[in-house]
Amino acid sequence: MSRSPATVSVSHESLPDAADVLSAAARIAPHAHVTPVLRMASIDQQAGCQLYFKAEHLQRAGAFKFRGACNAVFSLDEAHAARGVVTHSSGNHGAALALAARTRGIPCHVVVPEGAVASKLAAIEAYGATLHRCAPSIAAREAEAARVQARTGAELVHPYADARVIAGQGTATLELLTAVPALDVVVVPVGGGGLASGTAIAAAALSPGTRVVGAEPSGAADTIASLARGERVTEFTPETLCDGLRGTLGAPNFALLRSHDVEVIAVDDADTIAAMRLFWQRGKQLVEPSSAIALAAVLTQPARFAGLRVGVILSGGNVDLDALPWR
């Protein structure tokens, strides 16, 4: 991958490496927040370990997704950029790509399935993106994205199976391990594997003694199944409240998680919701279920984390306040 000037086009099909994470950090620095690392004494006490929360719910557009989207958008050369970007995501990646595109001043198209949450679509539109509706199936949204691409020449920025996106997501852990060196573990939520694989790259380079542990909903545990079987499991129907973690593990993500020997823990939604509520009450921070799952993994496996220095990526804070999961 190219890693010199910020506007040179970067391949998005090869596997990214640590140098790509560093270039991503330089590329997004003018646009993304360096988020704080939060401590919470009472939660440490309950967990029996020292927790360092990387507050990506305070990132622009409310999630770490802005890092990868921003890296992808600012990796494009002028000619490609002028034709815009396209993705299919009704969640945090859609909003993040829309904001990144607006920041660069280029068009953004977001393909969204019928039935997506209205408030999330409003957020994407508020950042200036054009919405394209389609039937709620993976085939339909990929087809619609292809149509938009064909018509506009826009660059596809996949939510996680994209080297530029993975490298961008890795910058959160680059910041975390720079602020708090020599963590024993970093725990991250796992959906499609963009954050987890970026984290694995950054941790291996910056702090080889730091293990990366993924937290995946029991009802969408395709990554655990894939790593166990040694090949990607793509046939499954996710059943989880963690709406950001329903995606299918991507091919480059799978390769990176395997090669970095990332371990993934299954977490029940009930434990995730309890952890989210705890963090709201004690931390006073609005994190979403897909984010609280990482804390839940620690709280439900006390023996595994006892006495350790544990980084937890609080991946996002875009909660639907009209549909709280304990009501």
Next chain:
Amino acid sequence: MSRSPATVSVSHESLPDAADVLSAAARIAPHAHVTPVLRMASIDQQAGCQLYFKAEHLQRAGAFKFRGACNAVFSLDEAHAARGVVTHSSGNHGAALALAARTRGIPCHVVVPEGAVASKLAAIEAYGATLHRCAPSIAAREAEAARVQARTGAELVHPYADARVIAGQGTATLELLTAVPALDVVVVPVGGGGLASGTAIAAAALSPGTRVVGAEPSGAADTIASLARGERVTEFTPETLCDGLRGTLGAPNFALLRSHDVEVIAVDDADTIAAMRLFWQRGKQLVEPSSAIALAAVLTQPARFAGLRVGVILSGGNVDLDALPWR
């Protein structure tokens, strides 16, 4: 008032001044958090001014109340301290006093009315205080507090009509104006007037050009009435969702607000709830209604604050998650 060694007893009947705020800051420094000042670009844009949020919801026990309680507890001489402290408050002051007493290692008694929120009582007990239940009237709780005092010799620490408490609350604004000098205005919630009067003292001393504006629920606007009439209005029945702002303006608080020419704005609960929801969604911070009222005051009076540098004290974050006000 005495202001040298931290353990010398301080009168709590005279009016506190700026020197008392400074001694309070020194006295509580080993125990209280210096809370961060938060910025939120999208809310600035909506408000049409620059907002600096003093994050007292991240204070110990989840509210600025810990400052005043801590100052009172650590102002006691050894003999008085050994007999403990007592207050009547089922809310943030009760929890704050319990935590401050535990920090000093002395007994704490909290008189709570029948029908108080169970989760708040659990918090007070978790900090090690003894609960004393009484009928839900002001007369009943004052009588019960007097009985506890007579029996134990515990020192009464009133939630707001106490010079030590007022001086302690002023330290939040001391920190805010040290971090962000020359604010045009500081906006604070007004209940019994402890925070507002402490803020007025600190602002007048540190930044005489900074105005203090109070935000009071329309349904509990006794302070506005008192300032208009020139004497305390004590006969009223509060009707507001802001459970921290139902108290009656205290006598020293009234005197200080008058002498510092503090202006108080009435805010409807609906506007407070809208501001709270906005801050949850954009700021990802759990602030309670009694805290969001200060932001609501700014948002509902755009002409008054246009273009100004405005400090907002986010007074607390102890929300009842089972009873969200927009459900």
